[in-house]
Amino acid sequence: MCRKTKMGLLATPQAANEHLSAYKLETSSKETRTSLLVKNFFEKHRTSRIALLLFVLLGTSMVIGDGVLTPAMSVLSAVSGLKIKIPRLHENCIVFVSCIVLVGLFALQHYGTHRVSFLFAPILIAWLGCISGIGIYNIFKWNPGVVRALSPYYVYNFFKKAGKDGWSSLGGVVLCITGAEAMFADLGHFSKLSIRVAFTAVVYPCLVVAYMGEAAYLSKHREDLHSSFYKALPESVFWPVLVIATLATVVGSQAIISATFSIISQCRALGCFPRVKIIHTSSHVHGQIYIPEVNWLLMLLCLAVTIGFRDIDMIGNAYGLAVIIVMFVTTCLMFLIITTVWKRSIFLVLLFVITFGSLELLYFSACLVKVPHGGWFPLIFSLIILLVMSAWHYGTAKKQAFELQNKVCLDYLLSISPSLGLVRVPGVGLVYSNIMTGVPPMFAHFVTNFPAFHRILIFVCLRTLTVPKVPVDERFLIGRIGPPEYRLFRCIVRYGYKDGGRDSYEFENQLLMKVAEYLQQEVGDSLVNGEMSVVGQPSNLVVDAVMGSERTERSKKRVRFKEAVGADVRQEVRELADEREAGVSYMMGHTCVVAHESSSFIKKFVIDVVYGFLRRNSRRPAVALGIPHASLIEVGMVYHV
Numbered sequence: 058m059c060r061k062t063k064m065g066l067l068a069t070p071q072a073a074n075e076h077l078s079a080y081k082l083e084t085s086s087k088e089t090r091t092s093l094l095v096k097n098f099f100e101k102h103r104t105s106r107i108a109l110l111l112f113v114l115l116g117t118s119m120v121i122g123d124g125v126l127t128p129a130m131s132v133l134s135a136v137s138g139l140k141i142k143i144p145r146l147h148e149n150c151i152v153f154v155s156c157i158v159l160v161g162l163f164a165l166q167h168y169g170t171h172r173v174s175f176l177f178a179p180i181l182i183a184w185l186g187c188i189s190g191i192g193i194y195n196i197f198k199w200n201p202g203v204v205r206a207l208s209p210y211y212v213y214n215f216f217k218k219a220g221k222d223g224w225s226s227l228g229g230v231v232l233c234i235t236g237a238e239a240m241f242a243d244l245g246h247f248s249k250l251s252i253r254v255a256f257t258a259v260v261y262p263c264l265v266v267a268y269m270g271e272a273a274y275l276s277k278h279r280e281d282l283h284s285s286f287y288k289a290l291p292e293s294v295f296w297p298v299l300v301i302a303t304l305a306t307v308v309g310s311q312a313i314i315s316a317t318f319s320i321i322s323q324c325r326a327l328g329c330f331p332r333v334k335i336i337h338t339s340s341h342v343h344g345q346i347y348i349p350e351v352n353w354l355l356m357l358l359c360l361a362v363t364i365g366f367r368d369i370d371m372i373g374n375a376y377g378l379a380v381i382i383v384m385f386v387t388t389c390l391m392f393l394i395i396t397t398v399w400k401r402s403i404f405l406v407l408l409f410v411i412t413f414g415s416l417e418l419l420y421f422s423a424c425l426v427k428v429p430h431g432g433w434f435p436l437i438f439s440l441i442i443l444l445v446m447s448a449w450h451y452g453t454a455k456k457q458a459f460e461l462q463n464k465v466c467l468d469y470l471l472s473i474s475p476s477l478g479l480v481r482v483p484g485v486g487l488v489y490s491n492i493m494t495g496v497p498p499m500f501a502h503f504v505t506n507f508p509a510f511h512r513i514l515i516f517v518c519l520r521t522l523t524v525p526k527v528p529v530d531e532r533f534l535i536g537r538i539g540p541p542e543y544r545l546f547r548c549i550v551r552y553g554y555k556d557g558g559r560d561s562y563e564f565e566n567q568l569l570m571k572v573a574e575y576l577q578q579e580v581g582d583s584l585v586n587g588e589m590s591v592v593g594q595p596s597n598l599v600v601d602a603v604m605g606s607e608r609t610e611r612s613k614k615r616v617r618f619k620e621a622v623g624a625d626v627r628q629e630v631r632e633l634a635d636e637r638e639a640g641v642s643y644m645m646g647h648t649c650v651v652a653h654e655s656s657s658f659i660k661k662f663v664i665d666v667v668y669g670f671l672r673r674n675s676r677r678p679a680v681a682l683g684i685p686h687a688s689l690i691e692v693g694m695v696y697h698v
Contacts, residue, residue: 058390060523061398064099066110066454077524077531077551091396091403114329114446116386117320118439119379124317124355125438126376129362131306132158134369138287138299148367155363162307163356166314167347169338177308184305187298189263192270195289200273207265227423232373233268235380317355318348326521326554329450331675362434371431378424379435385417445671452668455698456650457491464495467538467545470504477508483639485569486511489678490646493518493549499646503692513636515546515572519682526553533571541629546572564682565641569633576630643684647691650698664698 059065099105133155140146196203205211216223274289275281281288290298324330336347366372392410395401424432490497496516504510516538532552538545548568650672652664679689 058393058397062096062099064096064106064109064393064397065523066106066450077522077527087400089396089400089402091406092400095393095396110450111443111447112386113390114443115439116383116390117324117329118442118446119383119386119435120320121317121442122379122435122438123376123383124313125358125362126372126379126435127313128159128162128306128310128355129155129359129366130369130372130376131309132162132303133363133372135299135303135306137284137369138302141284141287142295152364152367156360158303158307159359159363160356162310163314163352163359166352167336167338167349169345169347177311180301180304180308183301185259185263187294187301188267191290191294191298192263192266192268194291195270195274196266198273200276203269203273203276206269206272224419224423225426227420228374228377228427231377231381231420231424233264235376314352314355315345318346318351321348321351322346323554324446326552326556327523328453328521329446331445331449331671332678332681334676334681358438366431368431374424374427374431375434378421378427378432379439381417381420381424382435382439385414385421388413388417444667448663448667449671452650452664452672455664456648456696459650459696459698460490460492460497460499463498464492465498465501467496470496470501471539471543474508477505479504480509481512482509483636484511485513485515485633485636485639485641486644487565487568487641488514488516488644489682490516490518493520493547497646499648499692499694500644502694503644503690511636511642513544513546513633515548515568517568518547518549520549520551521554522551524553525555527551527556529567533568535571535575544629544632546575548572569637569641573630573633576633640688642688642690643679644690644692645679645684647693648696649694650696653697 099109133151136151136155136158139151139154219226271285271289275285278285278288287295287299321330321333322335325333325335333348333350336349338345338347362372362375366375388410392406392414395406395409396403428436488497488500490499500510500516532550534549534551536547538547548571550564550568650664650668652661656664679686679691
């Protein structure tokens, strides 16, 4: 929605980004009356855009809450089967074994899933085969007539007879469909057809048969209600099924943990989550990541939930409420997508909303009754995460707004340079900032106090766009600042929120190659001074130079341009090569953001207390970007926002 409309607060300036291939999605260009009404409402009212962002962050917080509840509930429910065979086993022993499994699960996360992922499909197929086979066995042994439950008549008859109790039972019925919301982390690796076939031909029939078998068993053994799954197992297959069930819970827990890593990584890229360390565990499969801080925090919370609740029913109440809120938020957002992006008719929109929304609200109303019995946990947890994410986004937006308002005109800075005694020192300077025009206040502060900067200066602005990925050949937007003799450039580097890691040496190589290519392109295309240009694939000369440098000495990782510069290349490119050899320095702001004295108490609390605490305890920008400490120049400033 941020990419296609002005409905969100995450929108990026699109004038320079419209040519990107990621923005050229095939959508209906004809506006409908509904789409215009919805767009105009959000564009006119800023409070509606703020409410929409908070609504999205609420759903995101609930997904992160799933990352705490799913492993705890899955592992505890699987291990609890031991009590069927060992009735004297104390509850503390079951909790202890569950905690050991959970610690092992989270301790293995840093190895990544690519080494054991080939086992996931066989485990799930074995699990689905087991529960469907046992379901068929129980149907024929205890009550073949249970197949009549497939008729919708019995749904109506159940609610007619049960009344309020039937509505209340929906809070437990919702657990039959939970788990599917965790699959979004891996859906991008498969086609729509394969997903539809897998669910309709394998997953759904197996689950229906399994629950039907349990119902057939319970019709003859109502006293076994709380442990019907394991009690319904034939004696000969109990231990194999217990092992497969435990392995299946590990696979299911792994899916939601990976989903939590994925969504936090994307929130971080979009400025809605504090900076954390992201490790890519696989060089072949994109999206397999590991976040140490989040991993250990999830483990501690899972252990706290397991030890604190000790009851599968209470954890299930919390889990069901979190999942149904995620589903309802998704339905509401899909309503906006269908109307404003797909621009479909109002009848299709109403059909979608009424069908899914009414069912989810029915489940949600039943789950609300369970709030005193464990359902309070996801609400409190999500509110804490929501506070963290919204405070970080608000503080980051205020910081960027201050830099934009206090940027300095380069002409003014150069006009006062004689009085400052400005000196140009050898080397290349990369000045990182969040603004795309003008000079950042941090650099002006540095020059006025220390009147010297490098002979070649490049202002670098890293932008995360509202698209998943940006192709490498469309990533760099380069332009010149001032006359050629100033040797000043600006580079806007555009990433998607799903783009991978940003190695500083590789980035340095790419950036300087693109600048060299820009200078060559400037000669051929006669670009106007100040005009920015997208630099695509580098020439063979520069590529050969890079590859030669990387082959000779990997530890240096420095591109030697001298071999790539021919006699006909401009003097400016040769100077770039010489200054590169003299050294590259990185300049970043080390800012302290505080609320203005005239600000309200709430703003002071959010900026000075919450945002200040998060900034002090999150990873510094230089560390997050992997910038070498020996080449880093940090400029201290105080921002009064």
